Amino acid sequence: MRVTDERHARLLLSRLAEPYxxxxxxxxxxxxxxxxxxxxxxxxxTPDGVDLGRLAARVERATSLDEAHIxxxxxxxxxxxxxxxxPEGLDELEQPPWCLWLTGPGDVRELAERSVxxxxxxxxxxxxxxxxxxxxxDLVGRGFTVxxxxxxxxxxxxxxxxxxxxxxxxxVLAGGVDVAYPRANAELIDRIRRTGALVSExxxxxxxxxxxxxxxxxxxxxxxxxxVVVEAGLRSGARSTVKHARELGRPVMAVPGSxxxxxxxxxxxxxxxxxxxVTDGAEVAELVGRIGDDLAPVKQGMARAEDRLTDDLRRxxxxxxxxxxxxxxxxxxxxxxxxxxxxxxxxxxxxxxxAEELLDGWQRRPLRVAASSRVEPTR
Amino acid sequence: MRVTDERHARLLLSRLAEPYxxxxxxxxxxxxxxxxxxxxxxxxxTPDGVDLGRLAARVERATSLDEAHIxxxxxxxxxxxxxxxxPEGLDELEQPPWCLWLTGPGDVRELAERSVxxxxxxxxxxxxxxxxxxxxxDLVGRGFTVxxxxxxxxxxxxxxxxxxxxxxxxxVLAGGVDVAYPRANAELIDRIRRTGALVSExxxxxxxxxxxxxxxxxxxxxxxxxxVVVEAGLRSGARSTVKHARELGRPVMAVPGSxxxxxxxxxxxxxxxxxxxVTDGAEVAELVGRIGDDLAPVKQGMARAEDRLTDDLRRxxxxxxxxxxxxxxxxxxxxxxxxxxxxxxxxxxxxxxxAEELLDGWQRRPLRVAASSRVEPTR
Numbered sequence: 142m143r144v145t146d147e148r149h150a151r152l153l154l155s156r157l158a159e160p161y162x163x164x165x166x167x168x169x170x171x172x173x174x175x176x177x178x179x180x181x182x183x184x185x186x187t188p189d190g191v192d193l194g195r196l197a198a199r200v201e202r203a204t205s206l207d208e209a210h211i212x213x214x215x216x217x218x219x220x221x222x223x224x225x226x227x228p229e230g231l232d233e234l235e236q237p238p239w240c241l242w243l244t245g246p247g248d249v250r251e252l253a254e255r256s257v258x259x260x261x262x263x264x265x266x267x268x269x270x271x272x273x274x275x276x277x278x279d280l281v282g283r284g285f286t287v288x289x290x291x292x293x294x295x296x297x298x299x300x301x302x303x304x305x306x307x308x309x310x311x312x313v314l315a316g317g318v319d320v321a322y323p324r325a326n327a328e329l330i331d332r333i334r335r336t337g338a339l340v341s342e343x344x345x346x347x348x349x350x351x352x353x354x355x356x357x358x359x360x361x362x363x364x365x366x367x368x369v370v371v372e373a374g375l376r377s378g379a380r381s382t383v384k385h386a387r388e389l390g391r392p393v394m395a396v397p398g399s400x401x402x403x404x405x406x407x408x409x410x411x412x413x414x415x416x417x418x419v420t421d422g423a424e425v426a427e428l429v430g431r432i433g434d435d436l437a438p439v440k441q442g443m444a445r446a447e448d449r450l451t452d453d454l455r456r457x458x459x460x461x462x463x464x465x466x467x468x469x470x471x472x473x474x475x476x477x478x479x480x481x482x483x484x485x486x487x488x489x490x491x492x493x494x495x496a497e498e499l500l501d502g503w504q505r506r507p508l509r510v511a512a513s514s515r516v517e518p519t520r
Numbered sequence: 521m522r523v524t525d526e527r528h529a530r531l532l533l534s535r536l537a538e539p540y541x542x543x544x545x546x547x548x549x550x551x552x553x554x555x556x557x558x559x560x561x562x563x564x565x566t567p568d569g570v571d572l573g574r575l576a577a578r579v580e581r582a583t584s585l586d587e588a589h590i591x592x593x594x595x596x597x598x599x600x601x602x603x604x605x606x607p608e609g610l611d612e613l614e615q616p617p618w619c620l621w622l623t624g625p626g627d628v629r630e631l632a633e634r635s636v637x638x639x640x641x642x643x644x645x646x647x648x649x650x651x652x653x654x655x656x657x658d659l660v661g662r663g664f665t666v667x668x669x670x671x672x673x674x675x676x677x678x679x680x681x682x683x684x685x686x687x688x689x690x691x692v693l694a695g696g697v698d699v700a701y702p703r704a705n706a707e708l709i710d711r712i713r714r715t716g717a718l719v720s721e722x723x724x725x726x727x728x729x730x731x732x733x734x735x736x737x738x739x740x741x742x743x744x745x746x747x748v749v750v751e752a753g754l755r756s757g758a759r760s761t762v763k764h765a766r767e768l769g770r771p772v773m774a775v776p777g778s779x780x781x782x783x784x785x786x787x788x789x790x791x792x793x794x795x796x797x798v799t800d801g802a803e804v805a806e807l808v809g810r811i812g813d814d815l816a817p818v819k820q821g822m823a824r825a826e827d828r829l830t831d832d833l834r835r836x837x838x839x840x841x842x843x844x845x846x847x848x849x850x851x852x853x854x855x856x857x858x859x860x861x862x863x864x865x866x867x868x869x870x871x872x873x874x875a876e877e878l879l880d881g882w883q884r885r886p887l888r889v890a891a892s893s894r895v896e897p898t899r
Binding site: 268272396397398401409412413414415417418420421424465468471500501502 | 647651775778780784791793796797799800803844847879
């Protein structure tokens, strides 16, 4: 068979290779996805001798499948990078998925634009489940979509709470979108399919293998604007989601808990590593949200300044921290702008009173939010 | 009566003025303590017309007292700045006490050199009391003295736990060292007097008036090398101790707890403002302790480097942060060194592998502590 185009090649590759396989990524980076799949299908190696045996082993089954038929049967869509519905956040991943399978009525690209990943331990405590639920209900009220992994524990609590208040939720699965795993969450996963979106880079029928869970976590981090870990043991997989979010330069947050709870140890470790401690949805929204929307109480005073914000300015402003300064080169890296663009944006923000230059970098101007439960410390 | 010398003047002034009275501090800064007390005793105003009426009102009683006799009767000592036993940390306060009354066998100056303030809410929860106790027992095992305020709640839990393992503890009282307040803690205060030290800037007999509690908090912060707040409501007085510690540039730490506990809200707010989240004594010791002593597990590898550390190097090293960089000017301010001294110290530390220069400042070299309960996050 012939590889007809990039879409075809990516679909085949997602059948041939495991997601997040660095060796395959490297070969693809060199030869392009269409050629690599072509070589794999034809003779199992590249012209310069790279062995594609691992890919070739699955060629027969992969080429025998009618993906369009499978998609129709499942009511699924298939997206590749550049498609209108492709969530842009995934392009910032070091290893974006080859393609994405989606089911459910939700427009993932649009939902992801205002979304928070709420993740945590499978072996969560009642405290963690309860806090995750409260956080999600709060975030739904602020118009956020909740992204999680449909696992036991915190994931399930997050999805369930979101659904309970008719919020939007995206579940990123490690197996195919037609594979409800864990089985005990089948009903939950089905509800998400009916009202939100199920997403997976693993083709339909694919089993939720162990390594696919870790790979899946980078998609959760890539879809969401920020990641909150509610409970996590020191070696929890949820911390890999946090790690990906941090690498993407997205806000990373953790909920504290008892120092005697094993399930809060991972959260406390993340906070000690720089994650922001958050206790409610307002604090999450302040970090993750869009300027103006999420600083609502001071909106009047801000109205003119916000309205004029270009995408660059907004991006830079959102990356500045309210209580510590950030050097220009760090702002630049985080925002993905050139030095010239970064400096221009910073100066413009300064003129609007939205940023100020300190000795060691730039700081977001402290627009105090009159959040209900927070007061200034006594002086 | 005549004011014979500075010691006499300070003793009188501590009877005439409230501690932490900014107006009095200002007059004293201008005229000197002996002259101000002399003016107050003689005619109630300075030659340039500043009204010392508030001081003059108490002159009759103050001059009638035989302080030496009172001290003997109480078994108390009186220290003024510069005395051999005066705790140096207090000199860094914006408003050091005029003098200090001490009872108990403890050498406060020496104990303070390796001490942690453990403070918190009066209305603490069982969780807070328990964590405070565990923390203090741990710190005693590491050779630290626990400084606190003998109040209900966290303070009492900290002192009690320290005494339970025969640790050293200093209670800084708001009233005189002979005034056991709160009454219900009289037995605890008496135990501290017998084994540790009671400290107050309020002369004997002085009532624990409201404003004296806030003033007292700065002495707790000034004595201790660092301050941990275990539980605190948003408007807890314990946060004023934290504020003083922060102003002194000393390590400020907070213990997290349930986001649903009012008594942890103040701790979470402090962490969001930059306090270090701590969960056990090892983490406190790492921030507050002396180099070498408190990184014990890597001591072998460090032995030569530590031994050569001068006071300047030690001070600079202790102020550098392990996970974020600190600009030179901030290091300079925190350490109270000149720019030249700071740079010299940083370069010397760099040569010893104890610091490294990053793009935006200096960072303490990450000497991993193999603490029992902490592991690296999964990658």
